Amino acid sequence: MSQINTIAVIGAGIMGRGIAHAAALGGYCTILEDVLPATLRKAENEIRSNLDKAVELGKVAAPDADAAFQRLQYAGSVEEAAREADLVIEAVPEEMESKIEIFTLLDKICRPTTILASNTSSLSITEIASVTYRAKRCIGMHFFNPVHKMKLLEIVRALETDDDTLASAIEVGKHMRKEVVVIKESPGFITSRINAMIGNEAFYMLQEGIASPEDIDKALKLGLNHPMGPFELVDLVGLDTRLHILEYLHKTLGEKYRPAPLLVQYVKAGRLGKKLGRGVYEYPDAAIKAKN
Numbered sequence: 001m002s003q004i005n006t007i008a009v010i011g012a013g014i015m016g017r018g019i020a021h022a023a024a025l026g027g028y029c030t031i032l033e034d035v036l037p038a039t040l041r042k043a044e045n046e047i048r049s050n051l052d053k054a055v056e057l058g059k060v061a062a063p064d065a066d067a068a069f070q071r072l073q074y075a076g077s078v079e080e081a082a083r084e085a086d087l088v089i090e091a092v093p094e095e096m097e098s099k100i101e102i103f104t105l106l107d108k109i110c111r112p113t114t115i116l117a118s119n120t121s122s123l124s125i126t127e128i129a130s131v132t133y134r135a136k137r138c139i140g141m142h143f144f145n146p147v148h149k150m151k152l153l154e155i156v157r158a159l160e161t162d163d164d165t166l167a168s169a170i171e172v173g174k175h176m177r178k179e180v181v182v183i184k185e186s187p188g189f190i191t192s193r194i195n196a197m198i199g200n201e202a203f204y205m206l207q208e209g210i211a212s213p214e215d216i217d218k219a220l221k222l223g224l225n226h227p228m229g230p231f232e233l234v235d236l237v238g239l240d241t242r243l244h245i246l247e248y249l250h251k252t253l254g255e256k257y258r259p260a261p262l263l264v265q266y267v268k269a270g271r272l273g274k275k276l277g278r279g280v281y282e283y284p285d286a287a288i289k290a291k292n
């Protein structure tokens, strides 16, 4: 198993900032990078505030939270972030072209032994890895939102991922206090494939006027014991992210994953979820934050 000391996280959006939080708390020197400097500043504030909340709730000891915060650094370019990293976790938007661009660059600037991981929710790690000269050192590390609270980490073994890379990723997951499941690559892995299906069906029901979003959410929470309703969840995940996943599943697995037209329409309207203050539901406080 490879010794991992430094982790770089590329993309400081919803997921990247959470992964950086968990990595720093897991004892790793962590460097978080984003193309947008304002996003990095927001990420830094949010990580500090989430660490403080964890201390208040007695989940993390104050010195551990401070030490985690000290272990975090911020970088304005992929080169600066990834040059010295033993593991890079990419968390840029769910588009194959973006992932390929980042992996091509990472392959050039990182040491040959550095492990390159993607947090993609559905895309093929084998395809992403194929643009590098280190396919055996590429792997999927699929975290869940919000990362600092969610226990699961899906580790996705691509066609050429080697045993050392797999063992190292599992070890990192454990240090980040996650429960790990390992799966052989397949579109949408376990969770995204099932979740996209439930969420898409909910949009079809809304489109057909079967029930209100509130009642569909209520039915799944109280009748099926889901902790969140499908619309509450898609607002948290981002409707754009969910649409990208469904489009990919539709392309790779077939007709039953065709995105509901109403979901497509919401994305066209810019109703991308809580991050922009408007998704299926309205979030006036989040809208103000998103503008600042």
Ligand SMILES: NC(=O)c1ccc[n+]([C@@H]2O[C@H](COP(=O)([O-])OP(=O)(O)OC[C@H]3O[C@@H](n4cnc5c(N)ncnc54)[C@H](O)[C@@H]3O)[C@@H](O)[C@H]2O)c1
Pocket (backbone or CB within 6 Å): 010, 011, 012, 013, 014, 015, 016, 033, 034, 035, 036, 039, 078, 091, 092, 093, 094, 095, 098, 102, 119, 120, 121, 122, 142, 143, 144, 145, 236, 237, 238, 241
């Ligand atoms: N949102 C979720 O609930 C969720 C859950 C699991 C996995 N994922 C996956 O995580 C990945 C990121 O999703 P997200 O929700 O955090 O997206 P997001 O839109 O919140 O964040 C993406 C970030 O990447 C930055 N970025 C874009 N291009 C970049 C580049 N070339 N270099 C550096 N930074 C760049 C953007 O500025 C943005 O801050 C996607 O692959 C998504 O499928 C998302």
